[in-house]
Amino acid sequence: MSILQLYVDKANQWRWRLKTDEQEIVGVSGMGFETKEKCIKYVEEVLESAKVAGIEESEE
Numbered sequence: 001m002s003i004l005q006l007y008v009d010k011a012n013q014w015r016w017r018l019k020t021d022e023q024e025i026v027g028v029s030g031m032g033f034e035t036k037e038k039c040i041k042y043v044e045e046v047l048e049s050a051k052v053a054g055i056e057e058s059e060e
Contacts, residue, residue, distance in 0.1 A: 006039055014039035
């Protein structure tokens with residue numbers, strides 16, 4: 001089962017990373033958060049948005 005890990009980085013900011021069953025990192029937070037609660041709230045918003053998000057190809 002995949003897992004979302006919360007951790008504190010070297011700058012003392014909360015971040016998240018998504019790991020597969022094989023412990024491969026497949027997603028990371030693009031920014032740090034002051035508190036664990038803010039990090040969790042952001043993760044919950046991302047997960048909710050992902051349920052309805054479409055997929056598009058970018059030329060970038």
